[in-house]
Amino acid sequence: MSVPERFGFYLDPNRCIGCRSCVQACSECDTHKGHAMIHLDFVDRAHSIQTVPMVCMHCDSPTCAEVCPADAIKRTEDGVVQSARKPRCIACSNCVLACPFGVPKMNSSFDLMMKCDMCYDRSQAGKKPMCAAVCPSGALFFGTREEVASLRPRSRILDRFEFGAQTITTKVKLMVPRDSTELQVDVTGALEAVPEEDPFEEIALEGFL
């Protein structure tokens, strides 16, 4: 079985409210029960409430698989990059460090890399992955292209990402503004991003202090 072609996974981190439903639900899926594979990070909690959810982007040519010394990472015909094959993984962490999106996790107790596999038991049966099924903000969306088109009129999708001189294309899509002209998302360009400004700058401390 494989994930039906009509379904896609669409990410819109800008919608994320940091509720961690995805993290809680992730550990309920039968391919990795008890282990949350999705990442949800605060960008910088001291200065912002912004959070970023990160699932596996399922690269067309996965760096993690290529740098694996044990040939443990396989991409199935439907484009899903599966968790490390257990008999092969030697727990070297190459994939963890090389993934351009920072996705795989090393389970050091198991000596095993585990990663988001789109809840393969669910998605290949036509069900939504746990995270996208529960996400209350729509930051994680799993559905058909038609659904996305009708629900997100001011967005368009991009699946090309720029990391320095390297471009990576992915199965999972990112929602970007409809009017943006970029042909690819300049990820490493965000290294220059400045912290959010203090929204309370104009508000003075009260006089009694």
Next chain:
Amino acid sequence: MSREEKTANIWGAGVCLGLGALVLAGSRALHDFDAVLLGYALATLTATFGLTRRYLMWIQRPPTALFWRRGWQSLFRRGLLGRNLLAAGRRIVGDLALNGFIFRRGARRGLAHLLIMWGCLLAAAITFPLVFGWIHFETPSGALDHYTVVVFGFPTFPLPVDSIPAFLVFHGLVWSAFLVLAGISLAFQRRVLDHGAAATQRFSEDLLPLILLFAISVTGLMLSASYTWMKGQAYEFLAILHALTVIGTLLWLPYGKFFHLFQRPAQVAAALYREVATMEGEACCRRCSEPYAPGTQVRDLADVEQRLGYRYELPEGHYQEVCPRCRRLLFGLAQARLWSRATLVDPMPHLDGGENP
């Protein structure tokens, strides 16, 4: 033929020839060789070629080659040899021999693997020396109550016929079959019932090996049953059947799941590499300045990526110098930047009379 293939073929042929020479030497120029087992021996030699060839192909891949080299370098790092041997020994016993890391994934899972693994190793340890004529049992003239165990043509110790050790040794393959079958039944149960396994497993990778081991074990046990209790009924047929299952498995060895047996020791090397590299200094993320990985591994990876044709170089430095967490954040920040630049103002067409959008 690529350079890698050439190397692999040469090594394969060399190891195969070496083994052949050992067979000749160990069986005293085939004097002790049991001709009935010829098929097994040939299959083993073929498998040896295949395994060596694949192993060599494997360790020549850029990331593996690096681990191969670094693994040995780490082991012999000056001043750390004692510590490394101890650490490696611990892992070899705890993880390789006792399957500790698999037991931590699940008790049943660990048990299944341990049973299958030791069943197979035991069977191999008995079969190959017999097949190669390295070990055989001689009845000294006039002595009816014991055998002499001959190893590599040298008589060693006597084995009383009716002793418990003799019973254990001569039925060694029966015991190994029981171990394997017990393990297989646990493994099969999981493969059938577990929803996650059902979704991700593949026939050739996950089920075929179990089926092959099952066939070997069952036909082997039937052979034993035939000569023990059934006066050798159908023995010939069963012997051929058993030989076919074993030979088939041997020939498949280099290509299928069982190859992981030869890859697994790399786990020890990987751990050593990371431990030694960590001692040598951790890399700090160029974005958050937090340490996140051994510096050597980060540099090695950048190198490997380059060899693989990736271009993760940045105007200043290399993307490999950014930690995984910051990579995830950059992804979010990059998208947020696009949205903060957006200037969309949409009409709301549904307001002119329509219902919900």
Next chain:
Amino acid sequence: MSQTPQTPLEIQDRFGPHLNYAVGARLATEVEPERLVATHCCFCGQQCGVHLKVRHNQVIGFEPREDFPFNRGMLCPKGVKRYLQGAHPDRIQTALQRDPDAPGGFRPLPYSEAIRRVASEFDRIQSTFGPDAIGVLSGASLTTEKTYLMGKFARVCLKTRHIDYNGRLCMVSAAAANKMAFGIDRAANPWSDIPGAEVVWVSGANVAECAPITTNYIWQARENGGKVVVVDPRLTPLARTADLYLPIKPGRDLLLFHGVLHLMIQHDWLDHDFIRQHTVGFEALAEHVRPWTPARTAEATGLPEKKIRQAAELWGTARSSFLLHARGIEHSTHGVQNCLGAINMVLASGRIGRPHCGYATITGQANGQGGREHGQKADQLPGGRDLANPEHRAHVAKVWGVAPESLPPPGVDCYEMMRRVETGQIKGLLSICFNPKVSLPDSTFVARMLDKLEFFAAIDFFVSETAQHADVILPGSLHEEDEGTVTQVEGRVIKINQALDPPGEARQDWRIIQDLAQALGRPHGMTFHSPREIFDELRQASAGGVADYSGITYEKIEAQNGVFWPCPAEDHPGTPRLFEEGSWNPVAKGAGPFYFPDGKARFQAALYTPPAEEVDRDYPLMLTSGRVISHFLSGTQTRRIGPLVDQYPEPRLELHPRLAEKLGIEDGEWVSVESRRGLATLRAQVVTTIRPDTVFVPYHWGDRRSINRVTHAAQDPISKIPEYKVCAVRVRRASTEEREAAEADTRSSMQIGATRAAGETALGSGRLGQGVRPS
């Protein structure tokens, strides 16, 4: 004499909270559930649909329920992990009686004996001190059937005027304002009107954490081109990317509404036709807001004038809009006035009663809506009727088969009931679904009052902080152990389905109440055999009232995935959107869409009063309290669910770095926050996402980290809601003793429970295993 038995640590050892994690069948990946039960989450007022996986009388997991239109499978973390509240080591499975010699201070008691004991004590107290000497505290997380039964039990069986409920802490300000302005208390629109709104205005609602599913509706509006305006002293996740964020000073929301209305009038951003045809009182209101010029509003609200003007323009010029508010403006001594201010803005715009044009308060509790309609509130009878209204009394008395004059007069709010314990008017108490020791303000006073009672019986499934004071605890039912209806945030009546049988001697709550009535020798009207029977009587009792449920049946709810009340006849589909042009209601009788005899809505000249406690030299900071996403209310359930505790393990005091610097406090440091009432010690979280003059603490904890030791019990004169959202405090580094005490409380709240797995484990056998915190 009710008192906490033993030391807190001994109680904790025996009764928790312990953290429950998935073990056994809940963690196994080869186990098939016997069935999937389509039901709803037990927590907040949104009532997301969820499928529970059931096996061997245990909920072993969940499956998203995409057929329920409100959430279409979406859930917050609480909904995901709610299943871990069952088969919990802390679950009470027998009745308990106080016994200082027993471990944890309670010993098991046979159920029938416990019922007899409670009945005889109530009887003794009532025959000595009169019927009003018994108080009843109920809750809005109960099914509507149970809330109806609690009201009937108090009025018909106990004949006490003293019944009130914990909705007093949530929904009452909005309810009162809605009745004053619209004549009816319900969200005016279904949430499906939000995505089409050109402006979504959110005041005092941390939607992302307290009503997470609503986020998707708001983002959908934005995706369709709408603008989002957020008013909050904290930069909430919703505010981060809102089109306009107004960082208002706590307790000043009404002035912003006045200021916006002032600008709407000035720029003539008004719907004159609507105001003329459908409202009364606009001229007086216009006069009332005249002084609230942008400059003056800015000064009073702590907002930049420019932002007030931007907000007014966005709101004033929109063609469609949806205004949402919640506890942020309602938890105030002028909470009702705040809500009226918001409603004035809506009415002046004329954008209500049409598609994409709406207004609602975001109800907090599971049955916050249904729980306030059918008679467990101090002054109320079923159908949203008034206990003080003779006609209403007569209608309900007839349904109940009692004389109207036998019904007691209206009672007092739950906090006032505590004060009446102090004055000796209330001697005995029955509580259910309410944890006042954690949730009421100035909670040290509340704890003293619980100890002062002659007799206190609690119905509960865990030994909550309040139940620790009880003489007898009766083992009640969890949400998944009973069926019934609740009314969620939109006014949609939905069905809770039973997934399990209560374990051990635990009983469904309505059975316990009826057993009590029986044991008191007053079984009249308390002999129902099922929730369905209770619901059928409730339908009659509500018939003809504003909250008319008479046309709703269990079958119709299932068939329609919920029925919006009012639904006055069986062939009536229900009323998703209120106040539509030409709609009929039993008060206006066709005169207009609003629930007054003339059919017109009321503009109210809402009166601003400052918070009851302003900052001064001694207490220079404003404290505001609220929720975090992974916990719910007093935490009785969520503090026992391991993964939810791991997500937010302990209360933190949020403060701005500029303030932290001034106070010499660093991130993660233990601090004490102190008011005129009391002190709480917790760790600081230094963030730029809060006003520098304000500190925030979530309120889900009951020990020395409980912020309700600090909050103020001042109440709104109309709704009686306490002013949780602003009081004056000072903050300093904690002393060594304070820190050590709080650390001890943190440790004790983090013990992992030995899990009683009711079903089998992965190895196929039932066993008592130690729960394991997953990696």
